[in-house]
Amino acid sequence: MHKITEIGMELDVLSENKRLAHRNHHHLQDHGVRSVDVMGSIGAGKTALIIRLAEKLIAKGLRVAAIAGDVTGEDDFKRMRNAGILAVNCNTGKECHLDAHMVEHALEGMDLDAVDVLFIENVGNLVCPADFPLGTDLRMVVISVTEGDDMVRKHPDIFLHSDLAVLNKVDVAPYVDMDISLVENDYMSIRRDRILHRISVKNGDGLEELLGALGF
Amino acid sequence: MHEVSVMAGIVEAVLKHLENYDVEKVEEVHLTIGELTNLGADQMVFAYEIVTRGTALEGSQLVIEPEAIAVSCRSCGYQGEVDYVENEEFHNSIPVLSCPRCQGSVDVVSGKSCTVRSMRVVER
Numbered sequence: 001m002h003k004i005t006e007i008g009m010e011l012d013v014l015s016e017n018k019r020l021a022h023r024n025h026h027h028l029q030d031h032g033v034r035s036v037d038v039m040g041s042i043g044a045g046k047t048a049l050i051i052r053l054a055e056k057l058i059a060k061g062l063r064v065a066a067i068a069g070d071v072t073g074e075d076d077f078k079r080m081r082n083a084g085i086l087a088v089n090c091n092t093g094k095e096c097h098l099d100a101h102m103v104e105h106a107l108e109g110m111d112l113d114a115v116d117v118l119f120i121e122n123v124g125n126l127v128c129p130a131d132f133p134l135g136t137d138l139r140m141v142v143i144s145v146t147e148g149d150d151m152v153r154k155h156p157d158i159f160l161h162s163d164l165a166v167l168n169k170v171d172v173a174p175y176v177d178m179d180i181s182l183v184e185n186d187y188m189s190i191r192r193d194r195i196l197h198r199i200s201v202k203n204g205d206g207l208e209e210l211l212g213a214l215g216f
Numbered sequence: 217m218h219e220v221s222v223m224a225g226i227v228e229a230v231l232k233h234l235e236n237y238d239v240e241k242v243e244e245v246h247l248t249i250g251e252l253t254n255l256g257a258d259q260m261v262f263a264y265e266i267v268t269r270g271t272a273l274e275g276s277q278l279v280i281e282p283e284a285i286a287v288s289c290r291s292c293g294y295q296g297e298v299d300y301v302e303n304e305e306f307h308n309s310i311p312v313l314s315c316p317r318c319q320g321s322v323d324v325v326s327g328k329s330c331t332v333r334s335m336r337v338v339e340r
Binding site: 002003004005006007008009010011012013014015016127128130131153156157160161186189190191192193194 | 218222225226229230233234237240243252253254255301303305306308310311312313314315319320321322328329330331332333334335336337338339340
């Protein structure tokens, strides 16, 4: 007679990335580095935002580094480096998001004792990065008005996984029939304790407030 | 979104775990998927069928249960479930990640995991 039995396991499949993320976090904290994962859509202005924030932080005497995460190429890496940021390029090859393991290796090439603030620019994508925390202090999602006013309702998960949400290019809103209040209402209906940061990297609107929200 | 690669990890881990037992047949593998992950149940079942082909798990059933979201409020100490937005514009029911009692900021206590709980097997 065969006996049917239950075998217990309790294996968290996503735990490996979480474990590495914790390790990255401790590593960064040990060196006194404040870190931000910058996620968001393609073309939302993630790189330009990092550069503008870095300029302001450098002017305050802080040392800023960045990891440029992209599927391929060095475009963002070069932009950051040309702006005076200590940058490391991180090409994922095929993957649509960074993960904690990739970041761990990218950090190996960085002198963290010479860094106060680290921005990690994730691959442009409003879905996949959500499930892969990197170990940063904060996670920020960046969208812009040119993507339409339905970004939050189309991609609620990444807004749930982010500590801050930023709407860029607000200066262009009147030209693309963008109803900012719609995005704002969607966002604040699922994050009642937060505000949507309206900014324009182009003209500088909202950047000081955003720096404050990031803890600087 | 990454169901096949996540499933490949699950199947590998389950097969390794099975090595500790004298099992004739695996009937079911029980999995919980957090509501805050981006893992879709239908895609997971599809990936399971593909990844288990030619293994000791072929023909077994993947049983998926959702792991509900639970939060802990940093302001008022509330612990428990969250509210959901049932706005039809969102098409799905979307969790609200703020305290349902005081609207304060919360820490997510559960809902972000994908856990293999158990297996139902026929012993040899």
